[in-house]
Each structure stands twice: as C-alpha cells, then as structure tokens.
Amino acid sequence: MAIKLFIKEHLSYIIFQIVLTLFLLSLFWLDGFRNINTAIYAIAISTLLIFSFLVVRYMLRRRYLAKISVLPITMEDALQKNAKTTEYAVTEQYLHELYRLYQHEVQALYATQSRQYKFMNQWVHQMKTPVSVLELLLQQDEELDKRSVQEEVERLKRGLEMVLMHARLENFADDMQIMKVPLKSVIMNTINENKRLFITNRVFPEVNIDEDIVVMSDEKWLRFLIEQFITNAVKYTFEPNKKIYITVVQKESQVQLCIRDEGIGIPKADLSRITKAFYTGENGRKTGESTGMGLYIAKEICDKLGHQLVITSETGQGTQVEVIFQS
Incomplete structure (x- = not known):
C-alpha cells in the first residue's frame, strides 16, 4: 500500500x-x-x-x-x-494540535453534559418538595390554605425559571440584547414580583436609587440576576423584621449596584467557592433547598455581559453583593 x-x-x-x-x-x-x-x-x-x-x-x-x-x-x-521530512513532520504536528483541540472540545462538551445532568437531577429532586406539599394540602379535609398553595407555586415558578435560564445559558449570544436599561425600574419591578416572598419571610427591602441611572445590559438577564440575589438575601435571613438594602452608586466610569442583607452571612471557607457549580456550602445544607447553581449561573451571566460580580460577607452580619457596570 x-x-x-x-x-x-x-x-x-x-x-x-x-x-x-x-x-x-x-x-x-x-x-x-x-x-x-x-x-x-x-x-x-x-x-x-x-x-x-x-x-x-x-x-x-x-x-x-x-x-x-x-x-x-x-x-x-x-x-x-x-x-x-519537514513537510510530513509539519503535517504530523498539525494533526497532533488538531487532536488536542478536539480533546479540549470533547472534554468541554462532556463537562457541560455532566453539569446539566447533575443539575437536572438536583433540580427535579428539589421540585419534589413543593409538589409533595401541594399533594398534602389537597388531601386535607379542611378548607384549602391558599397562602400555602401560593408559596409552593412561587417555589415551583422560581425553580422553572432557574432551569430555563440554565438551558439558555448555553446559547447566550443568541439570546442577548444589550441596550440602555433603567436600573431603578428593573429593581422595583423585581421587588414587586417577589413581594409575597418578602411578606412571608417578614423581610423588607429598602431601595435608594436615582431615577435617571441607566446601565448598558440585557434587561431579561439583569432581571434574573437581581431576582437571584434578592431571593438569596431573603432565604438566608432567618430572623424577622430584617431589611435588604439596595443602593446604586454612580462614579465616573462605573455604576455599582449593591444588594446587602442582614442575614446569617457566608463562612470564609465557603466564600471563594460559592460561584462554582453545585457548591452549596454550609448555608445550603442548612436550608436543604440549594442546588448550588444560582450563584454559578449569576457569575456566568455577569461574565458574558461584561459586568463584574463582587461578593463579600461576614458570618452573622450579612452578605453584600455588588454588580459593577462599566459605563
């Protein structure tokens, strides 16, 4: 041959x-x-x-x-x-590099599929809880507690939104529209959509944002980011009558959105790993509802939108999340 x-x-x-x-x-x-x-x-x-x-x-x-x-x-x-020969040596070098790129793409695809499979398993397991609660409520002889039903429905809605955003994250560029977004309007709408969550947990938002502040971002993804941070702030504030402070500071070339709670805070050992996929940490194990994907998806969204995400916390004092927009 x-x-x-x-x-x-x-x-x-x-x-x-x-x-x-x-x-x-x-x-x-x-x-x-x-x-x-x-x-x-x-x-x-x-x-x-x-x-x-x-x-x-x-x-x-x-x-x-x-x-x-x-x-x-x-x-x-x-x-x-x-x-x-030089020609064939270069050809072999080209093939080796091609194989290296192929291996990298295969490993990335495998990691993505593995992450999606693990996320779906955890998400389905988590969604079983509100479904089970709804079944128990329906089986009771007394009058149906609409407030409890609404709470479980809200949990289901948040879970569905989470899995939908995770699926869209793979084709982020096709689903992104960068435009001028009025920051206060987005935040107030997000708070109003989650007002039942605030009332149920007896945690109250305090907003301090100028009306005329706008940022360059994607409104849909930004709304998801803010909702994720607000939900976490409420979820990890166990004591009633606490507040969540939402402020915006505009500097020369930056706009800083700050969401600070008075919750249990994040242990220092967990702080550097909270944006990794499936990492629930000590607080996640306390609530038993964390998939470890919320902050991971938030970090991915910030990176793709060109926003900087900074999270600081002190145990027992609360957590502060900053999203920095470049002007």
Whole structure:
C-alpha cells in the first residue's frame, strides 16, 4: 500500500521528468547533435538519477505512508511520529494540535453534559418538595390554605425559571440584547414580583436609587440576576423584621449596584467557592433547598455581559453583593 501511494503521489513528477528529457533530446537533435550513443548515455544517466532520487525519497516517507495507508484502530495509532521530512513532520504536528483541540472540545462538551445532568437531577429532586406539599394540602379535609398553595407555586415558578435560564445559558449570544436599561425600574419591578416572598419571610427591602441611572445590559438577564440575589438575601435571613438594602452608586466610569442583607452571612471557607457549580456550602445544607447553581449561573451571566460580580460577607452580619457596570 505504501509503494502504491508513493507512486500515485509522484506519478505527475515522473511524467514531467520523461517529457523534460525527451524535450531536451529533441532540442539537441534539431540543433545538429545527433550522436545516438550520447543520447542513450544521457537518458541512462537521467533515469538513474531520477530513480535514485525517488528511492531515497521513498525511504524517507515509507513509515509515514505506511501509517496513513491503513485506517487507525486507536487514536494512538494515528498520533505516532514517523515522519522524517519537514513537510510530513509539519503535517504530523498539525494533526497532533488538531487532536488536542478536539480533546479540549470533547472534554468541554462532556463537562457541560455532566453539569446539566447533575443539575437536572438536583433540580427535579428539589421540585419534589413543593409538589409533595401541594399533594398534602389537597388531601386535607379542611378548607384549602391558599397562602400555602401560593408559596409552593412561587417555589415551583422560581425553580422553572432557574432551569430555563440554565438551558439558555448555553446559547447566550443568541439570546442577548444589550441596550440602555433603567436600573431603578428593573429593581422595583423585581421587588414587586417577589413581594409575597418578602411578606412571608417578614423581610423588607429598602431601595435608594436615582431615577435617571441607566446601565448598558440585557434587561431579561439583569432581571434574573437581581431576582437571584434578592431571593438569596431573603432565604438566608432567618430572623424577622430584617431589611435588604439596595443602593446604586454612580462614579465616573462605573455604576455599582449593591444588594446587602442582614442575614446569617457566608463562612470564609465557603466564600471563594460559592460561584462554582453545585457548591452549596454550609448555608445550603442548612436550608436543604440549594442546588448550588444560582450563584454559578449569576457569575456566568455577569461574565458574558461584561459586568463584574463582587461578593463579600461576614458570618452573622450579612452578605453584600455588588454588580459593577462599566459605563
């Protein structure tokens, strides 16, 4: 197979050399040099030189041609380094780099699929709780407690929103529209949509934002970010009659959105890892409702939108989340 491939590769070269030799002989013949012995000698020497050149060239390419003539069984077969010429060495280097990129993409795809599978398992397990509560409420003989039903429905809605945003995150660029967003309007709408959550937990928002402050962002994703931070702030504020402070500071080239709660805070050991996928930490284990994906998705959204996310906290004092917008 190797010799056949070599001949096919150099067939045009061999034909060119034959045509060139015949052309030179014809040129000498027409010019009056008609010595047959000299012509035969020239043809023999030319043939010997061409044959020697092709033999040496074949010996240098033999192992490489033998490798590509047979389909590989394993990836290691294809990645063997057999080339002895510059051209084939560069080709092998190209193939190795191509394989490295392929491996990187496969690993990234595997990590994404594994993360989605794990997230779906945790999310389904978490959604079983409100469904079970609703079933118990429906089975009771007394009048249905609408407030309890509404609370469980809200939990289901937040869970559905979370999984929907996670699915859209993979095609973020196709679902993004950067425009001027009035920050106070978005925050107030988000607070109003979650007012039942505030009332149920007896935690109250205090907003201090100028009406004319606008930022360049995607309103839908920004609304999800704010809702995630507000929900976390309420969820981890166990004592009643506490407040969540939402302020915005505008500087020369930045707008800083700050959401600060008076909750239990985040332990220092967990603070550096809270934006990693599936990391629930000590607080997540306390509530039993955390999937470990909320802040991970928030961090991914901030990175894709070009916003900076800064989270500081002190145990027992509360947590402060800052989103920094570039003007």
